[in-house]
Amino acid sequence: MKIASWNVNSLKARLPHVERWIAESGADVLAMQEIKLLDEAFPHLMLEPTYAFRAVSGQKTYNGVALLAKRELHEVTFGVPGYDDPQARVVAGTVDGVRIVNLYVVNGESVGSPKYRYKLEWMARVRDYLAAELARYPEMVVLGDFNVAPDDRDVYKPERWREKVLCSTPEREALQSWLALGLHDSFRLFEAGPGHHSWWDYRLMAYERGWGLRIDLVLVSDALKPRVAAAGIERAPRTWERPSDHTPVFVELAPRP
DNA sequence: ATGGTGGTGCGACCA
Numbered sequence: 001m002k003i004a005s006w007n008v009n010s011l012k013a014r015l016p017h018v019e020r021w022i023a024e025s026g027a028d029v030l031a032m033q034e035i036k037l038l039d040e041a042f043p044h045l046m047l048e049p050t051y052a053f054r055a056v057s058g059q060k061t062y063n064g065v066a067l068l069a070k071r072e073l074h075e076v077t078f079g080v081p082g083y084d085d086p087q088a089r090v091v092a093g094t095v096d097g098v099r100i101v102n103l104y105v106v107n108g109e110s111v112g113s114p115k116y117r118y119k120l121e122w123m124a125r126v127r128d129y130l131a132a133e134l135a136r137y138p139e140m141v142v143l144g145d146f147n148v149a150p151d152d153r154d155v156y157k158p159e160r161w162r163e164k165v166l167c168s169t170p171e172r173e174a175l176q177s178w179l180a181l182g183l184h185d186s187f188r189l190f191e192a193g194p195g196h197h198s199w200w201d202y203r204l205m206a207y208e209r210g211w212g213l214r215i216d217l218v219l220v221s222d223a224l225k226p227r228v229a230a231a232g233i234e235r236a237p238r239t240w241e242r243p244s245d246h247t248p249v250f251v252e253l254a255p256r257p
Numbered sequence: 258a259t260g261g262t263g264g265t266g267c268g269a270c271c272a
Contacts, residue, residue, distance in 0.1 A: 009272080010264055035271085036264070061265055062272095107272055115271095147272095202272090203261035245263075245272080 001096060001254045004234075005143040005216055007104070007199075007200075007246035011035040011066075014244055015043055021237050021248065022050050028070050029095055031102035033145045035064035042066065050053040053095075059088040065144070067091045067102050080129045085122070092133070097252070099137030101130065103144035108165045116165060119147070123174035131181050138223040141165065142183060145246060146217045148175045150185060153194040154214035166215060183219040187250040188233035198233050199246045207238055218251040229254040 004027040008014040011032065022030060030051065035042070037049065039058040051068035055076040058064045065088060067073065073093040089104040103126065108119035126217055134140055148171045152158035161167040179185070187196070197212025206212065220228055230252040238247040 013264065035266095061270085109272085201261085202260095202263050242263085 001028045001098070001255075002026060002099075003031070003100065003141055003218065003253070004248050005031045005033070005102070005142065005145070005218060006237075006248040007033040007145040007216060009034050009036070009244040009245060009246065011037055011043065011064075012041070013242070015046060017079070017240055017243065019235055020240075021048065021234075022047075024236075025234065025250070026250065027248075027250065029100060029144070030068045031065075031091075031100065031143050032066045032068070033102070033104035034062075035066050036061055037064060055091050055093050057088040057091045058152065063088045063104060065091045065102050065104050066154055067087060067093050067100065069093070069095045071095055080124040080125055081132075083125045083129070085125075089122075090126070090129075094137065096257075097139060099133060099140040101133060101140065101142045103142065103146070105145060105147040107125065107147050108171070110165050111163060111168050120170055120174060123171070123178075127174070127181070130178055130183070134181055134183075134221060138200050138221060140183075140221040140224065142178070142219040143217065143249070143251075146175065146215055148172060149213045149215050150175060150188075150217070153192075154194075154196070156197065156211050156213070160211070166213060182222040184222075184225055185230055186218045186220050187249070188231070189225070189228055190231055196233060198249050202245050216246055216249045218249055220251060224253065227253045227256070
């Protein structure tokens, strides 16, 4: 089962890319972030031929997440129970017995800003949510746009990003508190080196210059780790015309033994 | 270099 995540930066603007990529990628599950449209504007007819099962948490102009699957999505939930967050950032469902939690983590704007404080509060709430989900569903994938580069290997020029938003110590510690629940960064099960990125700023020709960060992650739980057959970043869509600033990332799970 | 580009939607916002 191939499970992918992609911050599409507007599903309306990116629909041609999404259709092209799902045909090429063969993903069984696709988690999207920043769809930036209301539920009623979701292009079900365009995506239904590939993904018969869809869970959408839309929002006008900003945020919005969706979970698409070829096989049945069970136990779909939206948001974090008990956390009244007006922003559409969380959708979860179960496919073939694997819990899949799709997150669009708060960006945070800049260290110390009100949005940064919201980010840290949000990440603390989501830690508790993930702990509760893991207790119910030991086989779990947590994926999405994390808006945190886990460590300096994930940053093209760590000095330039030192203690800046996406790389600051409190954000990294919040992410580590998630990993401490028994989650693993699937990409790092296969690749230990630097120079692997999933997001490049639109400005200053950052992609062409290799100025990227790895902030889109696929975490797998302890119980699922033995089934991880591959993990990676699919860079091609970032080279297409009028791309998202993020490119898809994925994990492949071997069949249950 | 405190800029730069892109999406939404038509003026600021958010990233």
